[in-house]
Amino acid sequence: MAELEQKQVGKKGKKKKGRKKMSTRIDLTPMVDLGFLLVTFFMLTTTFSKPQTMEINLPVKPKGEVTTEEENAVKASKALTLIIDGENKIYWYQGLPGKDNLPAVTNFSAEGVRKILLEKNITIQDMVVLIKPTDEANYKNVVDILDEMNITNIKRYALVDVTSVDLDLIKNL
Amino acid sequence: MPKVKVPRKSTLIDMTAMCDVAFLLLTFFMLTTQFKSDESVIVDLPSSISEIKLPDTDILNITIRADGKVFFNIDNKNFARERLLSKISEKYPELQFTPEEVKAFVLTGSIGVPLNQLKGYLALDDFARKTYDQPGIPVDSTNNELGTWIMQGRLSNPNVRITIKGDQACPWPIVKKVMNTLQDKNVNKFNLITDLEADPNKLKGI
Numbered sequence: 001m002a003e004l005e006q007k008q009v010g011k012k013g014k015k016k017k018g019r020k021k022m023s024t025r026i027d028l029t030p031m032v033d034l035g036f037l038l039v040t041f042f043m044l045t046t047t048f049s050k051p052q053t054m055e056i057n058l059p060v061k062p063k064g065e066v067t068t069e070e071e072n073a074v075k076a077s078k079a080l081t082l083i084i085d086g087e088n089k090i091y092w093y094q095g096l097p098g099k100d101n102l103p104a105v106t107n108f109s110a111e112g113v114r115k116i117l118l119e120k121n122i123t124i125q126d127m128v129v130l131i132k133p134t135d136e137a138n139y140k141n142v143v144d145i146l147d148e149m150n151i152t153n154i155k156r157y158a159l160v161d162v163t164s165v166d167l168d169l170i171k172n173l
Numbered sequence: 174m175p176k177v178k179v180p181r182k183s184t185l186i187d188m189t190a191m192c193d194v195a196f197l198l199l200t201f202f203m204l205t206t207q208f209k210s211d212e213s214v215i216v217d218l219p220s221s222i223s224e225i226k227l228p229d230t231d232i233l234n235i236t237i238r239a240d241g242k243v244f245f246n247i248d249n250k251n252f253a254r255e256r257l258l259s260k261i262s263e264k265y266p267e268l269q270f271t272p273e274e275v276k277a278f279v280l281t282g283s284i285g286v287p288l289n290q291l292k293g294y295l296a297l298d299d300f301a302r303k304t305y306d307q308p309g310i311p312v313d314s315t316n317n318e319l320g321t322w323i324m325q326g327r328l329s330n331p332n333v334r335i336t337i338k339g340d341q342a343c344p345w346p347i348v349k350k351v352m353n354t355l356q357d358k359n360v361n362k363f364n365l366i367t368d369l370e371a372d373p374n375k376l377k378g379i
């Protein structure tokens with residue numbers, strides 16, 4: 001496909017000695033090949049996105065024994081508890097759980113937990129959300145819940161270990 | 174019958190435009206992407222709306238795979254990996270490393286073997302190391318080697334930022350163990366690596 005046309009100069013045209021007239025057109029096919037080769041290489045060996053991160057701050061671990069009263073220092077009236085169970089289920093209750101305040105089930109959708117959080121954030125002043133993942137929960141569930149906190153702009157929340165009382169409550173549901 | 178004259182057309186196509194496109198794409202890819210890190214541990218990240226970008230260096234990464242195996246990685250800024258290995262040797266005098274093993278440690282990615290198997294793991298050749306199924310770093314309360322790694326990692330690079338890269342399906346108790354280990358080592362601020370997801374609040378505004 002070489003385009004470098006070499007015009008045969010006839011013997012008759014010997015008048016002008018020296019330069020042959022060369023076409024200025026160069027065949028660019030190999031260069032295109034090279035270009036696409038490099039494009040392919042870069043497409044396959046590189047990644048686009050830098051990973052995103054979510055920053056979390058945990059409280060300093062208290063030294064020594066902590067009494068249960070200290071652990072329950074959050075005022076019951078201001079607390080909203082979310083128990084994250086397996087199979088993408090969330091049990092939630094407000095305040096202290098009991099026979100007349102049984103946990104309700106919801107899910108991770110926008111109509112589920114987000115709606116509850118938004119509603120409760122208005123009705124309860126200085127709400128504190130207690131997030132209690134059970135052993136059946138997976139990492140995605142917890143990250144999703146932490147993300148819901150960011151979405152609904154709730155600033156006060158805590159990751160707490162699930163208690164046996166909570167486990168009994170949801171078992172009987 | 175008269176012959177139909179088919180005008181002879183040159184089969185040559187001007188490649189200049191195509192060349193322009195190819196190099197435009199090339200430039201685009203070179204400028205916007207970065208090389209994939211040589212990571213043998215594959216995890217499926219959860220997504221969040223957080224848009225904080227992660228820096229390239231000064232990262233101490235703890236990877237948790239879906240099956241609950243824990244891996245440790247630190248970048249080699251200012252030879253942090255070499256220092257880390259010498260600190261491990263200081264702490265465990267029975268673990269001494271040859272220069273070849275130090276080199277292998279610097280070049281390899283995530284570490285997921287208990288300390289007593291580390292020497293054997295580093296003795297493998299590059300390909301065998303990549304395909305070797307690492308058993309994960311122990312994080313049990315009786316034998317918490319992850320704590321040692323974190324401690325020594327922070328000592329070898331004090332500016333390090335700690336990140337957790339967990340798989341979506343990873344069970345919570347393992348992540349809790351890792352977080353408790355971090356808290357024990359007085360690391361109360363760390364980052365969870367996630368994929369980007371659209372922020373519903375911003376979507377409403379559109």
